[in-house]
Amino acid sequence: MGEHFEKLKGALRKLPGLGHRSAERIALHLSVENPAAAREFMHALGEALENITPCPLCNGVSENGELCGICSDxxxxxxxxxxxxxxxxxxxxxxxxxxxxxxxxxxxxxxxxxxxxxxxxxxxxxxxxxxxxxxxxxxxxxxxxxxxxxxxxxxxxxxxxxxxxxxxxxxxxxxxxxxxxxxxxxxxxxxxxxxxxxxx
Ligand SMILES: [Zn+2]
The missing domain is CATH 3.40.1360.10 (Dna Topoisomerase Vi A Subunit; Chain: A, domain 2)
Structure with a gap:
């Protein structure tokens, strides 16, 4: 496998719960088997990084600096x-x-x-x-x-x-x-x- 593949696999291995084999499987899936899924993933990740913020009250998952669904319920x-x-x-x-x-x-x-x-x-x-x-x-x-x-x-x-x-x-x-x-x-x-x- 080439340098870029190893780099992708290395980045995936840093994610919680992903071991060597899972990281390799996902890297293969995204780079070779299903590039469309990779683009969808990149898009969703970009939007998540832009919009997901910690809830200002409980520090749980929320969006755009607002209270989360539980705190506002x-x-x-x-x-x-x-x-x-x-x-x-x-x-x-x-x-x-x-x-x-x-x-x-x-x-x-x-x-x-x-x-x-x-x-x-x-x-x-x-x-x-x-x-x-x-x-x-x-x-x-x-x-x-x-x-x-x-x-x-x-x-x-x-x-x-x-x-x-x-x-x-x-x-x-x-x-x-x-x-x-x-x-x-x-x-x-x-x-x-x-x-x-x-x-x-
Ligand atoms: Zn909250």
Missing amino acids: PARENGALCVVERASDIAAIERSGAWRGRYHVLGGKLSPLRKIGPDALNLASLERRLSGDENIRELILALSNDIEGEATCHYIQTKIAAGKSVGITRIGFGLPSGSQLGFADPTTIKSALEARRKLL
């Missing part, structure tokens, strides 16, 4: 915020149909090893939401079941929510340690939400 419950690491976690929870409240996307989790501190995450905006909206009574932390997720929960509990009249729960995971929410099936997510427990 008057039918969603205002009393509880589900805190997740990534916007893709919102999609996974929404598929379970078990959550009618609102969300806050942190953009990752605290990690001293990877040098991800509180300033790199959407924690200040979480604190502003808690201070500015007295309707919020419960924070549900739907974060990874690993050391970094644990540290992030602890930080939120002791630094962000301290002194505010908000209860904090963490979802019960029926998942192996380190599993990401986005990979869990809807039934598992539903029971994890139902089995949430209060952080002491």
